[in-house]
Amino acid sequence: MVMFFMLMLFSFSNVIAQNKDQVVRIAKLQIDPAQLENYKAALKEHAEVAVRVEPGVITLYAVAEKNNPAHITVFEIYANAEAYQAHLQTAHFKKYKSTTNDMVKSLELIDVEPIALESKTKQ
Amino acid sequence: MVMFFMLMLFSFSNVIAQNKDQVVRIAKLQIDPAQLENYKAALKEHAEVAVRVEPGVITLYAVAEKNNPAHITVFEIYANAEAYQAHLQTAHFKKYKSTTNDMVKSLELIDVEPIALESKTKQ
Numbered sequence: 001m002v003m004f005f006m007l008m009l010f011s012f013s014n015v016i017a018q019n020k021d022q023v024v025r026i027a028k029l030q031i032d033p034a035q036l037e038n039y040k041a042a043l044k045e046h047a048e049v050a051v052r053v054e055p056g057v058i059t060l061y062a063v064a065e066k067n068n069p070a071h072i073t074v075f076e077i078y079a080n081a082e083a084y085q086a087h088l089q090t091a092h093f094k095k096y097k098s099t100t101n102d103m104v105k106s107l108e109l110i111d112v113e114p115i116a117l118e119s120k121t122k123q
Numbered sequence: 124m125v126m127f128f129m130l131m132l133f134s135f136s137n138v139i140a141q142n143k144d145q146v147v148r149i150a151k152l153q154i155d156p157a158q159l160e161n162y163k164a165a166l167k168e169h170a171e172v173a174v175r176v177e178p179g180v181i182t183l184y185a186v187a188e189k190n191n192p193a194h195i196t197v198f199e200i201y202a203n204a205e206a207y208q209a210h211l212q213t214a215h216f217k218k219y220k221s222t223t224n225d226m227v228k229s230l231e232l233i234d235v236e237p238i239a240l241e242s243k244t245k246q
Contacts, residue, residue, distance in 0.1 A: 024186055026196060040238050047239035059242040061184075061198060063147055063235035073149060073235065075184060075198045077242075112186035112196065115163050116170035119182040119200075119242070 021080035022058070024117075028108040029072040035103040036070055042103075043072070046096035054090065056083020077117070144203035145181070147240075151231040152195040158226040159193055165226075166195070169219035177213065179206020200240070 031039045047060040056079035065071045078084040087093055154162045170183035182200035187193075201207040210216055 026186070044239040047241045051241035051243065061240050061242070062238040063149070064238055066234040066236055069236070072238070111189040113189055113192070115185040115187055115195070116167040117184050118170045118174035119184070120174065 019117075022114070023076075023078040023081055023084050024112050024114050025076045025078075026110045026112055027072075027074040027076060028110065029074070030105040031070045031072060032103050032105055033070045039072075039100055039103040040064070042096055042099045043074075046092055047074075049092040050087065050090070053092070054083070054087055056080065057087055145237070146199075146201040146204055146207050147235050147237050148199045148201075149233045149235055150195075150197040150199060151233065152197070153228040154193045154195060155226050155228055156193045162195075162223055162226040163187070165219055165222045166197075169215055170197075172215040173210065173213070176215070177206070177210055179203065180210055 043062050047062055050057045051060055058079055059075065059077035061075040063073050065073075078087065166185050170185055173180045174183055179202035181202055182198065184198040186196050188196070201210065
């Protein structure tokens with residue numbers, strides 16, 4: 001019984017430790033309107049693959065502004081800095097970058113500090 | 124067997140319909156720096172309560188920019204427009220609004236269209 005509670009406590013601290021290591025970021029992009037559909041297809045494919053195959057890619061929420069569809073925001077959560085560095089070396093990320101290189105007019109990366117990351121289970 | 128597949132198909136269409144109804148939005152706020160810690164506490168409490176007790180509040184990801192901590196972004200997902208309207212009538216939302224009313228210097232609400240909403244299970 002004591003072992004059980006110690007194990008519970010250990011797992012719990014582990015979860016907290018992992019969350020503190022998380023890298024959270026917002027990417028803001030302006031896309032060439034003439035290439036927007038191709039860009040969105042490439043981004044969608046990249047997000048699906050990255051979250052599915054990389055244990056350290058926790059969340060990639062990519063959205064387009066309704067009033068300015070070429071303005072894209074991506075909300076990104078990585079398990080830790082190492083997971084993010086590993087992500088940059090994957091074949092799917094490199095493919096995404098080379099495919100979209102001439103579609104992206106500007107890219108701003110904003111490092112953020114979580115206040116609350118509340119969500120029901122997987123969308 | 125046919126019934127089983129029809130049921131599968133029905134559930135599947137249901138999931139898709141639900142996702143298409145989702146309301147996704149980004150809120151950008153500038154907070155009075157002198158009241159930032161109080162604001163963040165109120166926002167954190169509000170996000171936790173809303174996602175826990177409201178079936179239609181799917182995601183509230185609130186973050187502060189590291190280089191400009193008084194600049195807050197909230198990434199919001201509601202199940203549908205009705206869920207969002209119901210949210211505005213809850214006691215916890217009204218409490219959050221009245222508590223933070225004089226802390227918020229500006230609020231911009233940006234309606235967005237999802238491109239990809241990829242995430243591992245609950246953070």
